[in-house]
Amino acid sequence: METMIELQGLSRRFGTVTALTDIDLTIQKGELFGIVGPDGAGKSTLLRLIAAVLDPSAGTAHIHGFESVREAEQVKHHIGYMPQRFGLYPDLTVAENLDFAAQLFGVKGAQRTERLHRLYEFTNLERFKSRPAGLLSGGMKKKLGLACAMIHHPAILLLDEPTTGVDPVARRNFWDLLSGLHAEGITTVVSTPYMDEAERCNRVAFLFKGRVLACDTPEHIKEKVPGKVVVLETSDNRRAHQLLEDGILILDIQTYGEQLNLVMQSDTPHVLDAIRQRLDGITIHRLEPAPIRMEEAFIYLVNQAEREVLA
Amino acid sequence: MMLAIARKEFIHILRDRGTFLLVTIGPLFLMVIFTYTLTTDVKEAPLAVIDLAHNDASTALIDRLDASPKIHVERHLASADETDNLFKRGEVVAAVVIPADYGQVSLTRVPQVEAIIDGTEPISAETVLTEVYQIADAHSRELAGDALQSDLFEPPIYTTQERLYNDALSSKVDFYPGLMGMMLGLPAIALSLSLARERENGTLEQLMATPIAKRALLLGKLWPYLGFGMVDVYALLALGQWVYDVPFTGNLLAYSLIAFLFMFASLGMGLVVSVIARTQQVAVVIAILVFFIPPFFMSGTFFPVDAMPQLVQLEMMSLPATHFVTAGKAIYLQGTALRELWLQVVLLTVISVEMLEVSTFIFRKKVVGGFRRPAPPVLTTKENALS
Numbered sequence: 001m002e003t004m005i006e007l008q009g010l011s012r013r014f015g016t017v018t019a020l021t022d023i024d025l026t027i028q029k030g031e032l033f034g035i036v037g038p039d040g041a042g043k044s045t046l047l048r049l050i051a052a053v054l055d056p057s058a059g060t061a062h063i064h065g066f067e068s069v070r071e072a073e074q075v076k077h078h079i080g081y082m083p084q085r086f087g088l089y090p091d092l093t094v095a096e097n098l099d100f101a102a103q104l105f106g107v108k109g110a111q112r113t114e115r116l117h118r119l120y121e122f123t124n125l126e127r128f129k130s131r132p133a134g135l136l137s138g139g140m141k142k143k144l145g146l147a148c149a150m151i152h153h154p155a156i157l158l159l160d161e162p163t164t165g166v167d168p169v170a171r172r173n174f175w176d177l178l179s180g181l182h183a184e185g186i187t188t189v190v191s192t193p194y195m196d197e198a199e200r201c202n203r204v205a206f207l208f209k210g211r212v213l214a215c216d217t218p219e220h221i222k223e224k225v226p227g228k229v230v231v232l233e234t235s236d237n238r239r240a241h242q243l244l245e246d247g248i249l250i251l252d253i254q255t256y257g258e259q260l261n262l263v264m265q266s267d268t269p270h271v272l273d274a275i276r277q278r279l280d281g282i283t284i285h286r287l288e289p290a291p292i293r294m295e296e297a298f299i300y301l302v303n304q305a306e307r308e309v310l311a
Numbered sequence: 312m313m314l315a316i317a318r319k320e321f322i323h324i325l326r327d328r329g330t331f332l333l334v335t336i337g338p339l340f341l342m343v344i345f346t347y348t349l350t351t352d353v354k355e356a357p358l359a360v361i362d363l364a365h366n367d368a369s370t371a372l373i374d375r376l377d378a379s380p381k382i383h384v385e386r387h388l389a390s391a392d393e394t395d396n397l398f399k400r401g402e403v404v405a406a407v408v409i410p411a412d413y414g415q416v417s418l419t420r421v422p423q424v425e426a427i428i429d430g431t432e433p434i435s436a437e438t439v440l441t442e443v444y445q446i447a448d449a450h451s452r453e454l455a456g457d458a459l460q461s462d463l464f465e466p467p468i469y470t471t472q473e474r475l476y477n478d479a480l481s482s483k484v485d486f487y488p489g490l491m492g493m494m495l496g497l498p499a500i501a502l503s504l505s506l507a508r509e510r511e512n513g514t515l516e517q518l519m520a521t522p523i524a525k526r527a528l529l530l531g532k533l534w535p536y537l538g539f540g541m542v543d544v545y546a547l548l549a550l551g552q553w554v555y556d557v558p559f560t561g562n563l564l565a566y567s568l569i570a571f572l573f574m575f576a577s578l579g580m581g582l583v584v585s586v587i588a589r590t591q592q593v594a595v596v597i598a599i600l601v602f603f604i605p606p607f608f609m610s611g612t613f614f615p616v617d618a619m620p621q622l623v624q625l626e627m628m629s630l631p632a633t634h635f636v637t638a639g640k641a642i643y644l645q646g647t648a649l650r651e652l653w654l655q656v657v658l659l660t661v662i663s664v665e666m667l668e669v670s671t672f673i674f675r676k677k678v679v680g681g682f683r684r685p686a687p688p689v690l691t692t693k694e695n696a697l698s
Binding site: 048051052054055072081083085086087090091092096100101103104105106148 | 312314315318319322323326327512513514516517518519520521522523676677678679
């Protein structure tokens with residue numbers, strides 16, 4: 001296996017604010033690697049450090065074997081970076097934006113024609129060729145961004161929240177594109193606040209308050225949650241929450257709209273009966289075991305990290 | 312790569328109406344306004360006449376004064392005492408006293424008229440004064456006739472001034488080439504905004520992640536503005552030649568070279584501003600302070616450079632506009648040869664190279680100082696978004 005990205009003790013401060021603390025990560029060739037975390041966790045900062053458009057305050061980053069500070073310009077030949085904000089020119093048409101990207105990376109002649117053709121096919125953007133990029137829909141903009149980032153066949157793709165602000169259909173569509181790239185063996189690092197997207201990655205790094213809480217495959221991360229998840233829906237969730245808060249039988253309670261997710265050591269019928277008894281006086285609509293999702297895992301890890309800080 | 316940047320910058324200029332107007336008709340428009348408001352040519356200035364002679368000669372003189380396009384005889388007064396009040400009310404800017412013995416030519420002298428001017432209106436008063444003396448002088452010579460030949464004649468007749476290059480004493484001719492230095496600052500202001508705009512729009516971050524060389528990026532941005540700037544140069548020359556009657560007397564090629572170097576140097580300064588300023592607002596304030604105000608006051612357009620404190624003079628030497636005004640004026644109005652302006656050519660070249668180097672040196676392909684949060688997501692489903 002070939003290491004494409006290696007981060008050692010990477011930290012970044014902005015004035016008195018520490019955005020990233022001591023990040024160690026190794027990403028192998030061909031991985032579809034997810035950086036997952038809430039807003040403000042440091043996802044963009046981390047991607048910017050990898051893209052060599054930001055220098056670390058401490059630590060080192062090696063991208064495709066090049067050091068990100070001293071050899072920043074070499075790094076840029078091997079990466080395709082898509083910032084979180086739309087980084088293309090709204091007054092230029094789709095075709096002009098792609099042409100510009102091709103010129104910047106010195107892609108010309110037959111190679112240019114061939115790649116443009118493939119990217120148009122891949123993104124379905126051909127019919128919008130002469131539309132100004134600023135007039136594209138959110139999903140189309142992201143696709144154009146991806147196409148521009150791929151014009152030079154980079155070894156590594158860095159995509160910062162490529163599906164934020166995109167409708168669900170376009171999101172699915174975009175992820176299908178990413179899966180296609182993964183099949184071709186391109187190393188992709190993608191940041192996202194969406195947990196369902198995290199499930200589609202090979203490996204995921206959970207970022208919270210500038211630290212990596214966990215880095216593993218989605219399956220292994222879900223295994224970190226001790227016990228089982230039980231879904232509870234009642235006539236009075238607030239009251240139910242209060243009644244169960246004492247921690248007996250229950251490790252963690254998470255609220256999801258109309259339902260409560262109880263993280264418990266066991267979900268046997270016997271234990272569920274015990275819960276029913278404790279909720280005396282409240283109408284229970286639903287009480288049943290459910291599979292653990294990334295979301296529960298992440299919330300569990302965050303709660304654990306905050307308990308550690310308090311302890 | 313530089314061509315790629317130049318091409319897309321050119322498209323930006325064409326498609327952004329504000330920028331397009333700023334670099335095309337902007338300089339012409341401003342020139343028209345400035346020329347209109349700054350015209351100091353005096354026309355039909357009100358004059359008071361105190362005729363103490365009341366004879367044929369004095370009447371002839373008054374008629375001649377009134378006939379001048381610059382003067383209009385507004386009032387006839389009995390004595391000079393009243394002039395003060397007229398000045399205070401602004402009714403006249405000057406008064407002419409014709410002595411009682413006017414027109415009585417002796418062998419040795421011709422009686423001279425006396426002019427009183429309102430010192431609070433120096434520009435028009437001086438023009439009027441010159442005009443009055445010239446007319447009175449010509450009249451005196453006619454009256455004196457043969458007596459002029461006599462050696463005994465004194466005091467000498469008021470000598471007429473001879474003015475080179477600007478015979479008509481038109482102030483437009485004087486300031487037009489100088490004003491061009493100011494108007495041609497507009498493309499530089501537009502360029503100053505361009506990098507800051509990319510920083511604000513987030514397109515700079517995308518550019519930073521490409522292997523583009525800093526110099527190629529900055530130079531690429533400069534060329535289109537230089538192109539539009541040169542178009543402005545010729546448009547302004549045409550405007551001067553055919554609309555304002557400011558005849559171009561020099562070598563057009565020599566002028567083009569000077570203008571090119573000046574545009575390059577001031578656009579280079581525009582790049583420096585662009586790299587330093589983080590937002591467009593900051594860029595535009597700095598740009599106006601650098602490209603607009605100093606050329607107006609300092610480049611010798613209206614105020615002589617020699618009269619300024621040394622420190623200010625030194626500062627002016629670093630401004631491209633100063634050298635452009637000096638050299639441009641010389642070629643434009645006097646037809647000076649380029650070889651006599653080698654110093655300006657050298658200085659403009661030095662400033663050009665220096666500005667390009669400085670901007671390349673201080674520009675960093677890094678997103679420094681953290682990042683701005685983007686607009687909130689348009690669509691987030693409750694189950695999927697963590698907050």
